[in-house]
Amino acid sequence: MSDSERIVIIGASLAGAKAAETLRSEGWDGQIVLIGNETELPYERPPLSKGVLLGKDKPNVGEVHDQAWYDENNVDLRLGVEATAIDTNARTVTLSDGSQVEYDKLLIATGSRVRKLDVPGADLPGIHYLRTAQQSQALTDAYAAKPRVVVVGAGWIGLEAASAARERGCEVTVVEPQSTALAAVMGEQVGELYADLHRQHGVDLRFGTGVEGFEGDDKVTGVRLSGGDVLPADLVVVGVGVQPNTELAEAAGIDVADRESGSGIVTGPDLQTSVPGVYAAGDVVRWDHPLLGHSIRVEHWQNAKDSGAAAAKAMLGQDVAHDAIPYFFTDQYDLGMEYAGDVPRGMSYHVVLRGDPASGAYLAFWLSDDNQVLAGMHVNTWGAIDAVQDLIRSKKTVDPARLADSSVELSEV
Template sequence: MAASTAFVTVGASLAGAKAAQTLRDEGFDGPVVLLGEESERPYERPPLSKGYLLGKDERETVYVHPPNWYAEHDVELRLGATVTAIHPAEHQVTLADGSRLGYAKLLLTTGSAPRRLPVPGADLDGVHYLRRLADSDRIKQSFESASRIAVIGAGWIGLETAAAARTAGAEVTVLEMAELPLLRVLGREVAQIFADLHTDHGVDLRFGAQVAEITGAEGRANGVLLADGSRIDADAVIVGVGITPNTQLAAAAGLDVDNGIRVDAHLRTSHPDIYAAGDVANAFHPLLDKHIRVEHWANALNQPQIAAKGMLGQDVSYDRVPYFFTDQYDLGMEYTGYVEPGGYDQVVFRGRRDTREFIAFWLAEGWVVAGMNVNVWDVTDLIRSLVTSRHQIDPARLADPDVPLDELLDRPGSMA
């Protein structure tokens, strides 16, 4: 049997679609196959907890490409096609129908799955997990009939869905095991700002809350029982307690797996003809000099472009600074950089926290390792430059809104 010349991607997501687009943009004229287990063509996930969930964005806006784009660019988009095994030695994948498909290069953009809550009642009707477009549709429908909504988990998904539910007019209770929302991600100083934001909009925040059971009647959720015996009545429950990378195929194929599919800076796995990108990839980052796995939209958008170029033999690596954003009520923010829990020694604020118009900078040994602009716009590129400069910067000048950020780049070593 002749070796396949096809470039195959497993995962018809934003990452998969961007990889296919890059292959064509770079002039590859061989077969391109995009395999997706969903029935929907590739779409973006941020709107599912933001504009689309709020009813501000039309359904068509969530898709990566128009319906005819794939045929026009000779990309074979196979929906409802579940891959059950990868055979690296044979350069083939097996599909659920038993057929095999050969590849010259393989890209894994298998993404991640919501963590399920391991308590009784977690699978009752009216309990929602948000990952797919259909999930967002169901949650949006619940807003039309539910007057009381419980949200379990105060991470980004939990807070964004809580904001959407409040905007829709529901009474909302958020249950979080930690002391503050986003505590591991942002640290105490900035996490408090998001707690105050939701409290100001009428959300009942319950911290140190351990869920014991989701209660129900006639097969449908009607509340949440906590370990301390208290109970929160709810017509619908939204669970957002994190995601787990979908590494099962990679692990079964013998690829290196460690908190995701382990890849190098070129996004190549332990097999030279297999690459991975997006949520599932634990990639070596040249700037940070470590492997990191980032679960945000910007990675799904940008990593597959590098992976596709690498599949074509180009000497490229992925060194973009991590980026994500959120919109909650009247707060919009962008975060640029990377900080592990406890990986900073100071937070510097520039602007006014009382009106939620500021920039927060996380510093480690005088270096800016991350910055978050809240209701302050057109500064992301400057924040990215501060992060990548790897220079010590005077915190007093960083906090002073009268000192332009670009001046800090011009004179990075000024430690007054």
């Protein structure tokens, strides 16, 4: 590509910003247009449900770069404007202000949006979702009054929101239709360890029940459960997952996986979509993972960083196979956790614990039926995640008894 060519990035997200950064660090001096529908500079989302909710950080703590970086690196950053259409034949992107931008290569990094509850009263003031910097700041401000908080959903966002609320002195109840916390992503055995953590910190957990609606006139005052009970609430946090923003790509004729297949813009290992010259990165991409051997979509911070950089290199013609092991982390109370790997939906597995969870420091591994390590995490056992990833990459059959034995080095399992 020459310096007269233009790469357009839809999504001024972490993935989009990392792609722009990588294009410049790899020496490309062509035009870059980075388009974002938020007004804030591109930022990382993890602090929004951690340090910001605790009142320790400002929402801009996660800014990828300051404005000077975009200016100095000749990145045409267009904030507060949305891409409304892609014409892959004309190679143009239409924006919400009526303008059009031509591209030679295009990266779609449109991310995800929160799933919203469609129940009576869902639009009452006092009901919060947590995805953007503005939403995080609004919730942080609301926590300051120490309200009675009901969290709907015991996934990662729900549990982090509950943890922050408790640490700030709020009374907290968590409502979850599954049998325990994180059951869908970690299984009941490990999920129950997280449930116990929250019980120990005074959170009232209501598992096996859903939400029928919200009560209140000018603001939310209660959460009506599927059994008919009403939980008093001054504030509600809804964390019931996200859905990838694939509509723009689908309307342009770019292949998108259906919901049964896990959604996402479909690409190969090089993150190029079904349309030559169009790539995808971040939450929105479902790519063929060359190491794991199946397609995967990852909604976490590390993948946004890694896939944005990988897509940039692929757009420059480099031989790219995006094979990073999925990774994420959480901080709740005095628990710090890092997780790596992937357990495909519907796959049978068994869990091996290494160390005593009662001690507050342990590891957990998810093994296939033939004892290959699919995923692993550590809790307050810093320095272990590299060895966990090595086990996943090795694809070797392990002895569960040796894996559980803390006296055996992970490299020797």
